[in-house]
Amino acid sequence: xxxxxxxxxxxxxxxxxxxxxxxxxxxxxxxxxxxxxxxxxxxxxxxxxxxxxxxxxxxxxxxxxxxxxxxxxxxxxxxxxxxxxxxxxxxxxxxxxxxxxxxxxxxxxxxxxxxxxxxxxxxxxxxxxxxxxxxxxxxxxxxxxxxxxxxxxxxxxxxxxxxxxxxxxxxxxxxxxxxxxxxxxxxxxxxxxxxxxxxxxxxxxxxxxxxxxxxxxxxxxxxxxxxxxxxxxxxxxxxxxxxxxxxxxxxxxxxxxxxxxxxxxxxxxxxxxxxxxxxxxxxxxxxxxxxxxxxxxxxxxxxxxxxxxxxxxxxxxxxxxxxxxxxxxxxxxxxxxxxxxxxxxxxx
Amino acid sequence: xxxxxxxxxxxxxxxxxxxxxxxxxxxxxxxxxxxxxxxxxxxxxxxxxxxxxxxxxxxxxxxxxxxxxxxxxxxxxxxxxxxxxxxxxxxxxxxxxxxxxxxxxxxxxxxxxxxxxxxxxxxxxxxxxxxxxxxxxxxxxxxxxxxxxxxxxxxxxxxxxxxxxxxxxxxxxxxxxxxxxxxxxxxxxxxxxxxxxxxxxxxxxxxxxxxxxxxxxxxxxxxxxxxxxxxxxxxxxxxxxxxxxxxxxxxxxxxxxxxxxxxxxxxxxxxxxxxxxxxxxxxxxxxxxxxxxxxxxxxxxxxxxxxxxxxxxxxxxxxxxxxxxxxxxxxxxxxxxxxxxxxxxxxx
Numbered sequence: 001x002x003x004x005x006x007x008x009x010x011x012x013x014x015x016x017x018x019x020x021x022x023x024x025x026x027x028x029x030x031x032x033x034x035x036x037x038x039x040x041x042x043x044x045x046x047x048x049x050x051x052x053x054x055x056x057x058x059x060x061x062x063x064x065x066x067x068x069x070x071x072x073x074x075x076x077x078x079x080x081x082x083x084x085x086x087x088x089x090x091x092x093x094x095x096x097x098x099x100x101x102x103x104x105x106x107x108x109x110x111x112x113x114x115x116x117x118x119x120x121x122x123x124x125x126x127x128x129x130x131x132x133x134x135x136x137x138x139x140x141x142x143x144x145x146x147x148x149x150x151x152x153x154x155x156x157x158x159x160x161x162x163x164x165x166x167x168x169x170x171x172x173x174x175x176x177x178x179x180x181x182x183x184x185x186x187x188x189x190x191x192x193x194x195x196x197x198x199x200x201x202x203x204x205x206x207x208x209x210x211x212x213x214x215x216x217x218x219x220x221x222x223x224x225x226x227x228x229x230x231x232x233x234x235x236x237x238x239x240x241x242x243x244x245x246x247x248x249x250x251x252x253x254x255x256x257x258x259x260x261x262x263x264x265x266x267x268x269x270x271x272x273x274x275x276x277x278x279x280x281x282x283x284x285x286x287x288x289x290x291x292x293x294x295x296x297x298x299x300x301x302x303x304x305x306x307x308x309x310x311x312x313x314x315x316x317x318x319x320x321x322x323x324x325x326x327x328x329x330x331x332x333x334x335x336x337x338x339x340x341x342x343x344x345x346x347x348x
Numbered sequence: 349x350x351x352x353x354x355x356x357x358x359x360x361x362x363x364x365x366x367x368x369x370x371x372x373x374x375x376x377x378x379x380x381x382x383x384x385x386x387x388x389x390x391x392x393x394x395x396x397x398x399x400x401x402x403x404x405x406x407x408x409x410x411x412x413x414x415x416x417x418x419x420x421x422x423x424x425x426x427x428x429x430x431x432x433x434x435x436x437x438x439x440x441x442x443x444x445x446x447x448x449x450x451x452x453x454x455x456x457x458x459x460x461x462x463x464x465x466x467x468x469x470x471x472x473x474x475x476x477x478x479x480x481x482x483x484x485x486x487x488x489x490x491x492x493x494x495x496x497x498x499x500x501x502x503x504x505x506x507x508x509x510x511x512x513x514x515x516x517x518x519x520x521x522x523x524x525x526x527x528x529x530x531x532x533x534x535x536x537x538x539x540x541x542x543x544x545x546x547x548x549x550x551x552x553x554x555x556x557x558x559x560x561x562x563x564x565x566x567x568x569x570x571x572x573x574x575x576x577x578x579x580x581x582x583x584x585x586x587x588x589x590x591x592x593x594x595x596x597x598x599x600x601x602x603x604x605x606x607x608x609x610x611x612x613x614x615x616x617x618x619x620x621x622x623x624x625x626x627x628x629x630x631x632x633x634x635x636x637x638x639x640x641x642x643x644x645x646x647x648x649x650x651x652x653x654x655x656x657x658x659x660x661x662x663x664x665x666x667x668x669x670x671x672x673x674x675x676x677x678x679x680x681x682x683x684x685x686x687x688x689x690x691x692x693x694x695x696x
Contacts, residue, residue, distance in 0.1 A: 166514075169678055172643035176651045219619050219641060221658065253601030254620055271567050272602055293567060295520035303524045310569065330517055 004135070005206045006142045013073045013144050014206065017244035017265050019287050019320030025312070026073035027345040028146070029338060030248075031328030032066035033078045037335055039065050049094050050086055053079050056129040063134055067143055069335060070342045073322075074146050074207065075138055077131065077200065081150025081211050082158060084196045087123040090114045090159070098163060105162035105170075109181055115188040120199035127196070128203045135204030144207055146246070147200030149193040151212035152186035152230040154249075159185075168217045175226050186230040194237045201241045208238060209246040210264070213327075216251025223255050228262055235263030246289055250327050260286045271326030275315045287320030292341070294325045297333045301340060308344050352483070353554045353591075354490045361421045361492050362554065365592035365613050367635050367668030373660070374421035375693040376494070377686060378596075379676030380414035381426045385683055387413045397442050398434055401427050404477040411482055415491055417683060418690045421670075422494050422555065423486055425479065425548065429498025429559050430506060432544045435471045438462045438507070446511060453510035453518075457529055463536040468547035475544070476551045483552030492555055494594070495548030497541040499560035500534035500578040502597075507533075516565045523574050534578040542585045549589045556586060557594040558612070561675075564599025571603050576610055583611030594637055598675050601629075608634045619674030623663045635668030640689070642673045645681045649688060656692050 008014040012026035034040055043061055044052055052058050062078040082100045085092050091114065095101045106114075120128065134145050153171075158164070160171045175182045197208045215227050231247065238245050247259050248268030259267050260282040267286045269278045271293035278288055296307045315321045323345045329338065356362040360374035382388055391409055392400055400406050410426040430448045433440050439462060443449045454462075468476065482493050501519075506512070508519045523530045545556045563575050579595065586593050595607050596616030607615050608630040615634045617626045619641035626636055644655045663669045671693045677686065 167643065167678060169643045169646055169680065172641065173646040176644060176647035176655075216620065220622065222641075251599055251620065254622070254625065272564065272599065274568065274602070277602065293520065293570075295515065295517045296524060298517060298521040299524035330515060332517065 004139045005204060006139055006144050011073075011142060011144055011206075013322060014244060016320060016322050017207065017246070017287050019318075021319045024346050025321060025323050025348060027323035027342050028072040028074040028076065029066070029070075029325055029329050030076070032070065032072060032076065032338070033062050034329075035331040036329050036333045036338075037065055037069070039069070049080065049096075050083070053083055054087075054126045056126055056133055059126075059130045060133040060137070063130070063145075064137060067138070070339050071346075072342055074144050075134060076146040076209070077127070077134070077148060077205070079127065079148070081148070081155060081213075083127070084118055084124065084149065084192045085115070085155060085159070088116060088118050088192065092158065100158040100164065102159060102162045106156070106159040106185065109184070112184060112188060115185075115192070118192050118195045120195050124196065124199050128199055131200055131203035131205055139204070145205045146207045146209055147197055147205035148209040148211055149196040149234075150189075151193065151210050151215065151227075151234070152189035153215045153218070153227045154211060154213050155189045155192070156182075156185055157214050168214065172217075175222075179226070182226060183229075186226075190230045190234050193234045197234070197238055198241070201238070201243055205243065207244045207246065209248055209268070210234060212247065212249040212259075215249045216253075216255060216270075218255075220254050220258060223258055228258055231259075231262040239263065246322075248289070256281045257283070266320075266322060268324070269326065275311065275321070279315075279318065287322065288315070288318075289322040289324050291324070291326040294327050294330050294333070297325070297330065297337050297341070301337065304337060304341070305344060308341060312345070312348055352487045353552060354487055354492050359421075359490060359492055359554075361670060362592060364668060364670050365555065365594070365635050367666075369667045372694050373669060373671050373696060375671035375690050376420040376422040376424065377414070377418075377673055377677050378424070380418065380420060380424065380686070381410050382677075383679035384677050384681045384686075385413055385417070387417070397428065397444075398431070401431055402435075402474045404474055404481055407474075407478045408481040408485070411478070411493075412485060415486070418687050419694075420690055422492050423482060424494040424557070425475070425482070425496060425553070427475065427496070429496070429503060429561075431475070432466055432472065432497065432540045433463070433503060433507070436464060436466050436540065440506065448506040448512070450507060450510045454504070454507040454533065457532070460532060460536060463533075463540070466540050466543045468543050472544065472547050476547055479548055479551035479553055487552070493553045494555045494557055495545055495553035496557040496559055497544040497582075498537075499541065499558050499563065499575075499582070500537035501563045501566070501575045502559060502561050503537045503540070504530075504533055505562050516562065520565075523570075527574070530574060531577075534574075538578045538582050541582045545582070545586055546589070549586070549591055553591065555592045555594065557596055557616070558582060560595065560597040560607075563597045564601075564603060564618075566603075568602050568606060571606055576606055579607075579610040587611065594670075596637070604629045605631070614668075614670060616672070617674065623659065623669070627663075627666065635670065636663070636666075637670040637672050639672070639674040642675050642678050642681070645673070645678065645685050645689070649685065652685060652689070653692060656689060660693070660696055
């Protein structure tokens with residue numbers, strides 16, 4: 001049975017993703033669910049974050065919380081980019097206060113076997129159930145659900161470094177020293193992304209976002225050689241599913257044209273690159289998502305208001321704009337401030 | 349007595365900084381002294397890094413080690429950007445494996461008093477002595493010494509966050525919530541930089557580099573409002589001293605034109621932005637320094653060689669090029685590889 005989705009011809013997020021005029025500027029926030037919300041802390045429970053992610057009722061509730069509170073134009077599945085890797089049994093965890101950690105990082109060809117083919121019908125059954133619960137709740141309200149997956153470079157960075165990194169020295173060393181192994185690893189990780197996103201869309205997600213959060217650690221030539229072919233394969237696999245594809249990373253000033261080449265309808269822009277510059281650099285081929293500096297949510301409202309207007313003005317009324325932060329909501333953000341952001345963007 | 353300096357009309361670094369043809373492409377490495385060298389570990393001693401920095405004989409020896417080993421075209425004073433703040437008694441330390449830490453971070457106007465005016469003749473006497481020892485050694489060999497200081501944003505990030513940061517949330521919150529206090533803080537930090545650099549040049553440094561390593565966390569409008577006036581004041585204070593000024597940060601793709609506006613002769617470019625792009629974006633007004641990805645030093649020589657040639661080719665023979673890494677040498681780098689980099693750049 002094809003799941004019911006919000007109407008693509010009246011839903012702001014789905015219109016803006018196709019660069020079509022919308023009754024209002026759509027807005028949502030990366031990491032809108034989670035630590036910044038008191039209602040999240042109330043239902044989060046004692047277990048690990050992966051326990052909460054793999055419990056459909058709890059994950060669905062957490063996903064819905066910011067939709068209720070803020071009236072944002074999209075829900076994004078409460079999960080993590082490493083969830084499929086964890087579900088596949090590679091040996092990865094999310095450590096509180098640190099992030100993804102692997103006790104045995106990926107180091108050689110023999111580690112490829114630890115990335116066995118993913119079977120979403122069993123490995124990601126909890127995710128499918130969560131998406132179904134969410135679509136049942138959201139579609140009557142006209143709110144699209146965004147599914148997501150991690151892109152190969154960003155996932156590989158956790159697998160190879162074994163934890164969050166500042167330099168990506170091991171990732172880059174492996175990439176350059178053994179390109180064949182690098183591409184074999186990325187092939188597997190692209191398969192994971194395709195399986196994950198495909199299952200989300202099949203269960204009713206209305207859009208997908210590919211997080212290549214850390215690919216901006218590469219210069220364009222290396223991105224083109226080591227990352228782009230894999231991102232393009234993922235985007236192409238999603239092309240026939242009729243949902244908009246969003247492609248996001250930070251520090252991507254020089255990568256924006258290549259990220260657009262990969263095939264998404266929407267490219268996410270961090271706060272460093274003004275939207276007008278990003279529009280020029282991508283030649284208007286894609287809608288843009290962004291790009292308020294997340295730290296501004298911590299500033300007084302008068303400042304935050306001025307900066308929201310600056311982002312909107314910089315976009316100069318182009319219909320292909322999904323308002324968002326340039327990266328995830330900081331945990332110390334005041335939800336009242338985020339509520340005001342939504343209200344102001346919708347008022348424009 | 350005016351200290352003797354290498355001849356600006358025959359010294360590669362000093363020619364390239366003025367965009368003049370040079371007998372060879374000058375090359376040096378940020379963090380060329382220090383943890384990557386076995387001879388450094390041999391003389392480093394048991395104390396803290398600030399002990400080594402404030403001991404003129406040891407600091408001079410550490411500064412000279414990479415010049416002897418690599419034959420680089422410049423020495424850079426072995427010190428740290430927080431040294432003057434430490435010498436001024438603010439209450440900052442450098443913790444092994446972490447970086448600069450403040451037990452009592454900067455939080456309000458009363459903390460301004462902890463940044464008393466610096467008197468280089470007493471507070472930085474050790475630095476002056478180190479520079480004098482170095483100039484005595486280096487000038488007969490025709491090797492220029494680069495002095496340096498931290499720029500206000502980057503120093504403020506340590507003072508306000510109390511340690512290295514990924515998000516700069518507190519810095520940005522203070523900047524936006526209390527611009528008056530922000531500018532007062534930056535005024536003091538600019539005074540520190542001017543005093544530090546002035547003393548280095550007076551003692552014989554042949555060039556200076558202003559490290560605004562983390563300013564790339566800001567979008568251009570915020571850089572222009574909160575950072576540029578202070579960097580410009582520092583650059584202007586150094587303008588009459590007759591030594592080239594280098595201005596460096598990472599993640600500065602969108603800031604390069606503004607960093608050139610601040611007044612330096614040379615702008616450092618991280619590895620993300622191709623030199624040809626940086627040249628266009630700065631309109632050829634400045635020489636460029638960079639920009640090999642430091643992680644490539646960990647790759648096999650055949651790869652490293654290809655990537656060095658790529659950087660050189662991308663520069664297309666423009667005389668205003670000082671070859672460097674796009675950021676500091678990684679501690680795990682093999683000195684043999686860095687020696688080969690110098691050899692290849694010099695051979696071109």
